[in-house]
Amino acid sequence: MKPNLKVKIGKLELKNPIMVASGTFGYGEEFHKNFYDISKLGAVVTKGISLKPRLGNKTPRVAETASGMLNSIGLQNVGLRAFITEKLPFLQRVHATTIVNILGEKIEDYVELAQTLDEEPGVHAIELNISCPNVKAGGVQFGTDPKLAAKVTSSVKKKIKKPLIVKLSPNYHDMPLMAKHVVDAGADALSIMNTITGMAIDAEKRRPVLANVFGGLSGPAIKPIALRMVCQVYMASKKQRPIVGIGGIMNITDVVEFLLAGSSAVQIGTANFINPTIAADLVDQLEQYMIDHDIADIKELTGGLIV
Amino acid sequence: MKPNLKVKIGKLELKNPIMVASGTFGYGEEFHKNFYDISKLGAVVTKGISLKPRLGNKTPRVAETASGMLNSIGLQNVGLRAFITEKLPFLQRVHATTIVNILGEKIEDYVELAQTLDEEPGVHAIELNISCPNVKAGGVQFGTDPKLAAKVTSSVKKKIKKPLIVKLSPNYHDMPLMAKHVVDAGADALSIMNTITGMAIDAEKRRPVLANVFGGLSGPAIKPIALRMVCQVYMASKKQRPIVGIGGIMNITDVVEFLLAGSSAVQIGTANFINPTIAADLVDQLEQYMIDHDIADIKELTGGLIV
Amino acid sequence: MQDTKAKILLNERYRQNYFMMRLEAGWEDFVPGQFVMVAVPGGKSFLRRPFGIARLTGEGILEICYKVVGKGTLDLSSVPVGTNLQVLGPIGKGFDISKGTGNISILVAGGYGIAPLLGLAEALVQEEDRSNIHLFYGAQNEEHLLYLDEFKEMGIGLHVATQDGSLGAKGLVTDELKKFLLSTINHQPSTIFACGPHGMLGAIKMIAAKNRNISSCQLSMESYMACGLGVCAGCVVKDSLGNFVRVCKEGPVFEARELSDI
């Protein structure tokens, strides 16, 4: 019998738990044109969208590290208007399940973005990227202050009907506490996790490799940390919300590990750069894994860790 | 001319800035007997010592990850008495500069350990490992609460004459804030950083690989994060105290990167497992690096990053 | 663009620390100036590495030429023939030959920048009079010059400059280019196609800007890349409007006047 790969994120039902992570898949066109039908994925999470287009940081913006990479793209994106007129129609036409990742400099930005996107039929859910500095609060990141994170979550939640996913930043140390605040504020699901701030230095030039000095670390190097955070939040949370596990997933074993740790779905990020067909391959491989392991429903894997 | 590799950690002058990290060098005997004269090192930091011997955690205690490893040794050690009678005499006999890493379950433990060791002529400095749960405060780690960290620091500082190094935990998110608290409380130097909590899962067995479920991540995977923390603390700190950079150092380029980011000295940890002569090799390589780059004094490198 | 598992047919030191690699890609077509992203075995290189396409034969054999500069290229140089490598390509916007039709074609190369110009020259000789094609090629010394025989055989104009004068003129190839533009062809419409170090490209942009006969000056740019797919926005350079454009998508070949970063 064909196993059931469907998962629910709030009211949204996904074909399967394999999504692609924000910022590592553009707006889907390149992958669809060159590699595979992106409607096959559980969902496409777009590059983070802001109200106005953003230029992003100076270059170099990327650097390789041991089993990972740093990026300081600076959230370059086309902005809300261009996204709706130029990018969304394509995603809608190819029937991609689309989750829009949004980012702002103040709570009002998030609310306006979310409200506008809530009206767009091509948008299936909204992912709040709170790893951004709050310009109104002296630049402290929304994602490193549980109260602020709760506030932006509830402000957005009040105004939209579509499922709201909040993407947590590992740059705050107490994940269960952060998760509790955000869930109490109305998040339908949690994405765990964004990149960890790091840096690379060119010893010969005596300069940071990234023009921005600091950048976000992603890739297999961070997988043990991401798995721990997913597991901690899953074990601590009473009001259980689906967790979307993210961080260094490269293969089917990694996917299963994140599910066992407590994820309902996963996002494939940097791996898309290493192997452009990986996300589609993983959809097939996950189905095969379930058949081989006699698992009828993907939900059996979520939180299936024996501790 | 022979370059000057000497660095000062509080009142303690080290031959050179290359130390070995706590828990990765035992009490020095194995390396001295099999590989090299350990008095060549800037300092040997011992395995963390507690008042009573500790059995440590169940096994498996170690797991490999991408460019790193997890450990949950559980601070197994011989205890203060046996350390002083069985381990310290050896370190003293071979003239190793010895820094004793100490850990406790409550502030009184740290104070008693430090006071006792302060009297021992073979001990040159004390490193406070605050990545331990405080049993009196419901198990919250000393190192994830700036006030608690400050309190244990000042309590110890008051009672000892030898230099006091406080080793920070990356499991707290605001390193500059933590550093400020600890320095204000009297730390003579900061070690940055300890391992980051992570986990590994055996997908087939559906179990955590480590018996303890969680463990500390070390190795090159964490280097970008450690570099960032050193750099942030160095840039933010007004009352400058020497920083001892730790995390994923594998070769001379890594050493130079940590110095440039703001470290006065470094510790070699997991690399000792990969290449048992690495720490001694790095002492020679650092001297050669200085000659090749026409650097007369190692202090020229500390914080030499051009940003 | 496709991601192909390609067998290594050749991987040899060519000269100094330049290596030549041939891969059984099976691809049918490419535009000179396009590049590939190669997955480097050995475990030390997490990201793929970009290399310009030197040639693609009728049998789908891909040739690249790379200089060993760091851990990735060092590891690549020791991969044995017969190994399969994952190769993504052809990537990006190559040289636009059509803009040069009827013009004098001036190719300028520095270092391994010669590789994509080989493919370009092979395409140009199909379309243009060989005497109207000129290659300006600069290198440290004689030992660092690549593909010279191939270019000689094509019968195009060759202008070599080496820093030590061991072959051709002594000095910078851009000086040779300046002299050439002042003398011979200063009244003929010309197109420049250039690939090489950043500094060289900057000098060429200046030269082109001052010379009204140069209707198109196409520069092949480099930058740090993560994806090569156009999705990460890691590889951008600034265009003349101040916007960031992707080297792997809008480039690597740009009209000089459309760039502001150089």
Add this chain to the structure above:
Amino acid sequence: MQDTKAKILLNERYRQNYFMMRLEAGWEDFVPGQFVMVAVPGGKSFLRRPFGIARLTGEGILEICYKVVGKGTLDLSSVPVGTNLQVLGPIGKGFDISKGTGNISILVAGGYGIAPLLGLAEALVQEEDRSNIHLFYGAQNEEHLLYLDEFKEMGIGLHVATQDGSLGAKGLVTDELKKFLLSTINHQPSTIFACGPHGMLGAIKMIAAKNRNISSCQLSMESYMACGLGVCAGCVVKDSLGNFVRVCKEGPVFEARELSDI
């Protein structure tokens, strides 16, 4: 113990997914039961991998025999002859032959546990009457048996058991051992030397505990290792007093009665 850069002289599939490797270590001496930590090239294995020493020839050539079970051993199996590997060893406390002097020596092996017993048998035949040495060797089937010819040549007692009965007795080797102990030598002082899977070692410990003639039962233990140097305390097992002892330092060979974990 030393850390040696050793050239691979042989790295071949021996049988099934067992491989044999010979390395030019140049070491002079070892105690059977000791092991090495090998740095595995390929970039996927961060930590070294432990393998028992099968033999060390007079010329300092080290032989190990490994089973491909995961990424490290898979990568190891494709390292070409001639490559230099970093090999740390000989490590740990090997078998104590002196305890068996005059006794019947009973060697028990499962899987790749046969490797260190080869070296042990070679040492024992120098000291003891061959007829007093017995090897009990269990495997899945005939195809999984290693070094059989070598043991036959030594002229020691051979007792093979395979799970499918394709060679020797059908079933568990520990059952053969039990039968043997009940019949033949039940009044002769014996020493057991065992290396193999955890379950097998547990069964042997039980057998030995019940038999008063077995004066020493030495088990070679495995565990997850990080350093192999005795400094990380990663590899511990519990001794009979409830203390953790290091497999890489106090072991890998322990007296069965001194272990509580098994």
